[in-house]
Amino acid sequence: MSADVEAGADGGAAERSGSPSGLSRRGLFGLAAGVGAAGLALGAGAGSAAGVAVGRAREQGGASPVHDFFGAHQAGITTPVQDHLHFASFDMMARTDRADLVSLLQDWSYAAARMTQGLDVSATGAIGGSPEAPPDDTGEALGLPASGLTITFGFGPTLFETAEGDDRYGLAARRPALLERLPAFLGDDLDPARSHGDLCIQACADDPQVAVHAVRNLSRIAFGRARLRWSQLGFGKTSRTTSAQATPRNLFGFKDGTANILADDHEALAEHVWVGEGDEPAWLAGGSYLVARRIAMLIETWDRVRLSEQQRIIGRDKGEGAPLSGGREGSAPDFAAADATGAPAIDAASHVRLAHPETNGGIRILRRGYNFVDGNTELGRLDAGLFFLSYQRSPAQFVALQRSLSTDLMNEYLRHVGSGIWAIPRGAAPGSYVGAELFA
Amino acid sequence: MSADVEAGADGGAAERSGSPSGLSRRGLFGLAAGVGAAGLALGAGAGSAAGVAVGRAREQGGASPVHDFFGAHQAGITTPVQDHLHFASFDMMARTDRADLVSLLQDWSYAAARMTQGLDVSATGAIGGSPEAPPDDTGEALGLPASGLTITFGFGPTLFETAEGDDRYGLAARRPALLERLPAFLGDDLDPARSHGDLCIQACADDPQVAVHAVRNLSRIAFGRARLRWSQLGFGKTSRTTSAQATPRNLFGFKDGTANILADDHEALAEHVWVGEGDEPAWLAGGSYLVARRIAMLIETWDRVRLSEQQRIIGRDKGEGAPLSGGREGSAPDFAAADATGAPAIDAASHVRLAHPETNGGIRILRRGYNFVDGNTELGRLDAGLFFLSYQRSPAQFVALQRSLSTDLMNEYLRHVGSGIWAIPRGAAPGSYVGAELFA
Numbered sequence: 001m002s003a004d005v006e007a008g009a010d011g012g013a014a015e016r017s018g019s020p021s022g023l024s025r026r027g028l029f030g031l032a033a034g035v036g037a038a039g040l041a042l043g044a045g046a047g048s049a050a051g052v053a054v055g056r057a058r059e060q061g062g063a064s065p066v067h068d069f070f071g072a073h074q075a076g077i078t079t080p081v082q083d084h085l086h087f088a089s090f091d092m093m094a095r096t097d098r099a100d101l102v103s104l105l106q107d108w109s110y111a112a113a114r115m116t117q118g119l120d121v122s123a124t125g126a127i128g129g130s131p132e133a134p135p136d137d138t139g140e141a142l143g144l145p146a147s148g149l150t151i152t153f154g155f156g157p158t159l160f161e162t163a164e165g166d167d168r169y170g171l172a173a174r175r176p177a178l179l180e181r182l183p184a185f186l187g188d189d190l191d192p193a194r195s196h197g198d199l200c201i202q203a204c205a206d207d208p209q210v211a212v213h214a215v216r217n218l219s220r221i222a223f224g225r226a227r228l229r230w231s232q233l234g235f236g237k238t239s240r241t242t243s244a245q246a247t248p249r250n251l252f253g254f255k256d257g258t259a260n261i262l263a264d265d266h267e268a269l270a271e272h273v274w275v276g277e278g279d280e281p282a283w284l285a286g287g288s289y290l291v292a293r294r295i296a297m298l299i300e301t302w303d304r305v306r307l308s309e310q311q312r313i314i315g316r317d318k319g320e321g322a323p324l325s326g327g328r329e330g331s332a333p334d335f336a337a338a339d340a341t342g343a344p345a346i347d348a349a350s351h352v353r354l355a356h357p358e359t360n361g362g363i364r365i366l367r368r369g370y371n372f373v374d375g376n377t378e379l380g381r382l383d384a385g386l387f388f389l390s391y392q393r394s395p396a397q398f399v400a401l402q403r404s405l406s407t408d409l410m411n412e413y414l415r416h417v418g419s420g421i422w423a424i425p426r427g428a429a430p431g432s433y434v435g436a437e438l439f440a
Numbered sequence: 441m442s443a444d445v446e447a448g449a450d451g452g453a454a455e456r457s458g459s460p461s462g463l464s465r466r467g468l469f470g471l472a473a474g475v476g477a478a479g480l481a482l483g484a485g486a487g488s489a490a491g492v493a494v495g496r497a498r499e500q501g502g503a504s505p506v507h508d509f510f511g512a513h514q515a516g517i518t519t520p521v522q523d524h525l526h527f528a529s530f531d532m533m534a535r536t537d538r539a540d541l542v543s544l545l546q547d548w549s550y551a552a553a554r555m556t557q558g559l560d561v562s563a564t565g566a567i568g569g570s571p572e573a574p575p576d577d578t579g580e581a582l583g584l585p586a587s588g589l590t591i592t593f594g595f596g597p598t599l600f601e602t603a604e605g606d607d608r609y610g611l612a613a614r615r616p617a618l619l620e621r622l623p624a625f626l627g628d629d630l631d632p633a634r635s636h637g638d639l640c641i642q643a644c645a646d647d648p649q650v651a652v653h654a655v656r657n658l659s660r661i662a663f664g665r666a667r668l669r670w671s672q673l674g675f676g677k678t679s680r681t682t683s684a685q686a687t688p689r690n691l692f693g694f695k696d697g698t699a700n701i702l703a704d705d706h707e708a709l710a711e712h713v714w715v716g717e718g719d720e721p722a723w724l725a726g727g728s729y730l731v732a733r734r735i736a737m738l739i740e741t742w743d744r745v746r747l748s749e750q751q752r753i754i755g756r757d758k759g760e761g762a763p764l765s766g767g768r769e770g771s772a773p774d775f776a777a778a779d780a781t782g783a784p785a786i787d788a789a790s791h792v793r794l795a796h797p798e799t800n801g802g803i804r805i806l807r808r809g810y811n812f813v814d815g816n817t818e819l820g821r822l823d824a825g826l827f828f829l830s831y832q833r834s835p836a837q838f839v840a841l842q843r844s845l846s847t848d849l850m851n852e853y854l855r856h857v858g859s860g861i862w863a864i865p866r867g868a869a870p871g872s873y874v875g876a877e878l879f880a
Contacts, residue, residue, distance in 0.1 A: 084675075086813070126693055126758060126759070127747065127757075127758045127759040129747065130747070131746065131747045131748035131751075132746050132747075132748060133746055133747065134743060134744050134745060134746050134747065135693075135747050135750075135758070137693075138691075138693050138739070138743050139689065139692075139693020139694070139758055140676070140689045140690065140691050140692075140693045140811075141689075142689060142693065142758075142759070143686070143689070193818070207676075208648075208675040208676060209675060209676035209689075209811065212675075212676075212811075212813050212824075215822075216739065216822060216824075219820075219822070220740070220743055227820040228816050228820040228821070228822070229820065230815065230816065231813075231815050231816050231822070232815060233813055233814075233815070235524075235648040235649060235652075236580070236647075236648060236649035236652075246583070249579065249580045249581075249582060249583070249649075250580065251578075251580050252579075252580075253566055253575075253577075253578050253579020253580045253582065254579070299578070299656065300660070303574060303578050303660055304574050305574060306571065306572050306573055306574055307567065307569065307570070307571045307572075307573065307574065307575050308571035308572060310575075311571075317567075318566060318567050318575070318579055318582075319566070319567040319582070371580075371649065371652075373526070373652050373671075373673060374673075374814060374815065375670065375671050375672060375673070375814065376668050376670065376671050378633070380659075380667040380668040380669065381668070382655075382656060382659070382668070382671070384652075384656075
């Protein structure tokens with residue numbers, strides 16, 4: 001694995017930083033310049049920095065996966081779901097222009113390309129610059145391996161045009177027609193402070209310190225251009241994207257994501273997840289749409305529901321995860337099957353039926369959510385739930401499924417308290433940056 | 441490792457539940473009884489439950505450590521620091537009596553003894569009981585290994601006597617004289633909603649879902665007797681307790697806990713951590729005192745400090761973690777050493793000097809803290825910091841060190857926003873429960 005890491009360090013972002021239309025270090029320079037005479041620290045350290053990077057890579061013992069940042073699709077969508085999430089939403093700051101947005105995306109791409117390879121945020125990193133300047137990298141991931149880190153960027157509706165119709169960055173004409181704030185759903189109780197945002201970053205890693213380090217440093221790089229609007233940590237992935245991964249359990253104690261779209265099902269991905277070459281707008285081809293929902297789960301109430309009722313609500317048995325129509329976890333649910341009393345074995349208002357493609361004209365999405373626990377409420381209940389993340393070719397897929405779930409028996413135990421939607425551009429080509437095609 | 445698990449399942453709590461003065465299942469029965477006719481579900485399932493337990497243990501592939509719950513000292517103190525923390529503080533509910541408190545501790549011990557072995561909270565667990573009753577176990581850890589889980593219980597000052605002088609449980613006369621709310625420290629900005637509590641539970645595991653499952657189920661078992669007051673998740677342990685563990689980094693990017701007391705230093709543990717046989721009160725011998733502090737770190741401000749100043753504040757270099765007087769990470773700091781200009785190599789107000797035993801008459805503590813990130817503030821700053829946990833033979837050790845730190849250069853970047861202290865009883869003897877000696 002360390003050979004991969006070193007290949008990443010040698011062939012990755014470090015050598016592409018000079019490309020004028022590609023990866024930038026302007027913002028990083030800006031950080032250092034803020035403290036005065038040390039403005040050239042980053043450039044000056046370039047010679048010795050290579051040694052730092054290799055040293056860092058060599059520290060990475062053990063089998064820690066490393067994922068490419070560059071590619072046809074952004075990493076973090078079909079990538080095997082990592083153990084931890086730090087999701088962050090950003091708003092662009094007042095008085096920023098198109099050049100600021102482009103430089104931010106270049107700087108973010110530069111740093112993300114490095115961090116996903118297990119490297120510091122820049123060549124001088126946490127300790128390689130001038131002692132008289134703040135380090136480029138905050139340092140808490142020093143010595144930690146890449147830990148499967150992926151960093152996925154998205155563009156919210158307001159980036160293209162504000163609610164007041166302000167075309168701040170000359171992007172209104174390029175806005176995907178489908179990219180608009182989600183409609184209100186039955187039972188929504190959205191907190192604006194946990195919803196929406198001009199930009200989003202999904203950082204996933206097998207070590208939470210690595211995911212947090214990524215968001216913290218990208219937030220720092222955004223200084224003066226974009227500001228953190230809200231963020232969410234998650235753990236215990238609730239979905240899987242490869243058949244080798246065991247199906248994890250959500251905080252209701254049930255297996256979740258059994259029927260998810262898997263990374264090797266290229267046909268389903270092309271049909272349900274990736275924006276196609278013939279879709280509008282053309283610049284989004286190879287990309288996707290991301291929906292995030294912070295779904296609070298009333299777990300104390302759920303925990304007092306009898307097992308048979310829990311299983312009726314979900315439509316699966318709790319132990320094996322098999323549909324109540326019989327079989328094993330992977331068996332297709334039979335919605336026509338009857339139980340011993342002649343009633344439907346799977347309740348018509350069960351979650352599995354209402355969410356199933358068969359009930360929804362074949363609609364499928366790729367789910368990638370995480371459990372969360374953020375302390376507790378004043379009533380002594382855990383502030384816990386599911387941070388739902390799904391990728392789809394069109395927001396209409398999510399909207400249709402969510403409307404189908406309006407009669408879900410599970411709703412009694414859920415509150416949707418946060419929401420957001422972002423267009424996810426295709427992956428950056430080597431030497432370029434995420435979203436370049438939007439500005440072409 | 442699975443042999444250990446099965447030994448735990450066979451020789452552990454399951455067969456000791458009948459002991460009248462020991463482990464109880466009364467509270468678990470109470471849970472089931474709350475839904476009516478299913479009150480005997482737990483007992484009825486005992487035969488088949490063994491199969492469930494063994495099945496669970498057998499699912500545990502890979503090298504997942506399992507720690508004994510019973511022993512001279514509670515686990516979770518000198519245990520090699522796990523990757524994740526869920527800490528919870530509880531208050532006893534109104535109109536509870538001494539019998540409620542004893543039964544709660546018995547039920548908690550019964551469940552903790554099982555969960556730390558990778559088992560469900562009871563013999564019928566998540567799926568083995570009657571389908572017409574709520575399962576005893578919430579189920580989200582089903583199929584997950586023990587993951588090194590430890591569960592450590594503590595008694596706060598108010599358990600012995602409320603602030604109003606109410607001796608609710610007839611324990612005032614047995615209160616450790618040293619167990620009182622910590623004095624106010626310079627710079628304290630404590631939030632009562634994140635401070636104090638009658639009881640505490642420290643759950644540590646290598647999988648956050650396992651730690652969360654433990655606190656959730658113990659909170660559920662407490663229903664009607666104690667209520668969650670506050671809780672805190674943590675990750676990226678900031679201390680180590682064995683020399684085999686690498687020194688982790690805190691969110692300032694520095695190695696932390698280099699000079700911690702290690703688990704194999706029995707002399708230091710006897711002198712600085714365990715309450716001695718001759719100490720008062722006798723019932724606390726083999727126990728300890730736990731101090732928790734939620735310390736917010738102003739990381740965005742810190743990140744703009746130049747490297748040389750960061751290192752001056754800490755007193756160590758950022759990369760290696762060596763004291764600024766020279767050497768390597770493990771080298772003893774030389775506070776008399778001078779730099780090239782003749783000034784002290786280690787600043788007199790640096791953190792390493794003010795916290796060092798040499799500066800504090802030999803005082804040492806065992807630290808076991810975790811990093812936390814709880815989203816962000818309205819200003820777009822990460823709500824991040826250190827959840828400090830330390831074990832010591834006497835609270836006076838912490839108080840002296842914290843007073844010594846009153847001139848710490850680091851204070852400019854810290855806010856203490858939560859605080860608590862608990863007496864940590866010795867470990868439960870097999871068949872007994874945590875804290876039994878308090879009621880003897």
